[in-house]
Amino acid sequence: MAYHHGQLREAVLAAAVEVIETGGLGTLSLRDLARRAGVSHAAPAHHFGDRAGLLTALAAEGYRLLADALTAAGDDFREVGVAYVRFGVTHRAHFEVMFRPDLVRADDPELVEAQARASAILYGGAASIRADARTTGLAAWSLVHGFTTLWNAGMLPDDLGDVDAAARRIAATLFPDPHLSR
Amino acid sequence: MAYHHGQLREAVLAAAVEVIETGGLGTLSLRDLARRAGVSHAAPAHHFGDRAGLLTALAAEGYRLLADALTAAGDDFREVGVAYVRFGVTHRAHFEVMFRPDLVRADDPELVEAQARASAILYGGAASIRADARTTGLAAWSLVHGFTTLWNAGMLPDDLGDVDAAARRIAATLFPDPHLSR
DNA sequence: TTCCCATCTTGTCAATGGCTAGATGTGGGT
DNA sequence: ACCCACATCTAGCCATTGACAAGATGGGAA
Numbered sequence: 062m063a064y065h066h067g068q069l070r071e072a073v074l075a076a077a078v079e080v081i082e083t084g085g086l087g088t089l090s091l092r093d094l095a096r097r098a099g100v101s102h103a104a105p106a107h108h109f110g111d112r113a114g115l116l117t118a119l120a121a122e123g124y125r126l127l128a129d130a131l132t133a134a135g136d137d138f139r140e141v142g143v144a145y146v147r148f149g150v151t152h153r154a155h156f157e158v159m160f161r162p163d164l165v166r167a168d169d170p171e172l173v174e175a176q177a178r179a180s181a182i183l184y185g186g187a188a189s190i191r192a193d194a195r196t197t198g199l200a201a202w203s204l205v206h207g208f209t210t211l212w213n214a215g216m217l218p219d220d221l222g223d224v225d226a227a228a229r230r231i232a233a234t235l236f237p238d239p240h241l242s243r
Numbered sequence: 244m245a246y247h248h249g250q251l252r253e254a255v256l257a258a259a260v261e262v263i264e265t266g267g268l269g270t271l272s273l274r275d276l277a278r279r280a281g282v283s284h285a286a287p288a289h290h291f292g293d294r295a296g297l298l299t300a301l302a303a304e305g306y307r308l309l310a311d312a313l314t315a316a317g318d319d320f321r322e323v324g325v326a327y328v329r330f331g332v333t334h335r336a337h338f339e340v341m342f343r344p345d346l347v348r349a350d351d352p353e354l355v356e357a358q359a360r361a362s363a364i365l366y367g368g369a370a371s372i373r374a375d376a377r378t379t380g381l382a383a384w385s386l387v388h389g390f391t392t393l394w395n396a397g398m399l400p401d402d403l404g405d406v407d408a409a410a411r412r413i414a415a416t417l418f419p420d421p422h423l424s425r
Numbered sequence: 426t427t428c429c430c431a432t433c434t435t436g437t438c439a440a441t442g443g444c445t446a447g448a449t450g451t452g453g454g455t
Numbered sequence: 456a457c458c459c460a461c462a463t464c465t466a467g468c469c470a471t472t473g474a475c476a477a478g479a480t481g482g483g484a485a
Binding site (some may be wrong): 101 | 465
Binding site (some may be wrong): 426428429430431432433434435437438440441442444445447448450451452453454 | 458473484
């Protein structure tokens, strides 16, 4: 093992995702991540400062991935919502950290930029719908965010089947008319 | 200070609510709660077992309070939703723990009973609406739950004003017609 | 009274986050 | 080619925490 890991930052972030994904945020330990990466227990601190710094980096990465996912979803507002849900359930670790301001450094420049990009896409889609775009946009965001949260928490009935299909049904409740949502 | 505190369980739960409400779940420490109650560091363990036990008791209390709040909201389904949001923002500590299965003992009998009572009220209200009661109910739950979560996380614009009014506007987006929702 | 048991205390241990000082490699400037 | 500044990583330390074990205390029931 070389003295310099070389990719320690990426390795630690990847390990953090895996740990959170399997054991939850409570089982996340900086020292454990260091062990997984094969470095000393204080090595991660150089890249992230402290625990909040690590989670901040994770959240920023999450917002970037979310922005990409929403962009790729196209122009149909309902499909953007479905993409939001799909992102949340396939990136549980990122998603869990992204909306926990108590765990991250909210003023981190990298975080605020990634956050701004994702927000712009999210709000931009809502601007083209109905009369009161704002209330409608907030309702849509609340709907997909709540569904994702409840799904991830395992609070929903377990016979809903595929996430995409279930999310699409939920979204259709708020936007019954497909062609209104472009 | 008497050898027996007498109300230690209640005192610890109340202190936990205060700590979580001000500093978040991350600042919660069993030893700190013991200090606040004026007992030794191991005293709470007798009542709750471990950290998960304490949070389980908190969650169960939360479900009981939620069930009461929803019942008191009356028959108008939209007002039940508003009551859900109001509960979530005025009982942040309870609300935060209630939907975190990774932090609580999901099989605790006290918890499952309280949970069942709240669920019955929640789903019962949805049964009287529209054709596909289930999808509609899930959408409504997702909507109010997501709004509450985002509100508590401080992710929403800060010029929304009163929580009740904002929640009512959001709920009206999903249920535009008042008299359909009874 | 006497005994059982719920309640609480004291002591201990491993694990963790964060800090400081120092070691090690790497790349740029001259 | 040399040297030095800096980024990276190590080693050691400390306070705090959660969990456990053993014992002290006191109330209530037989």
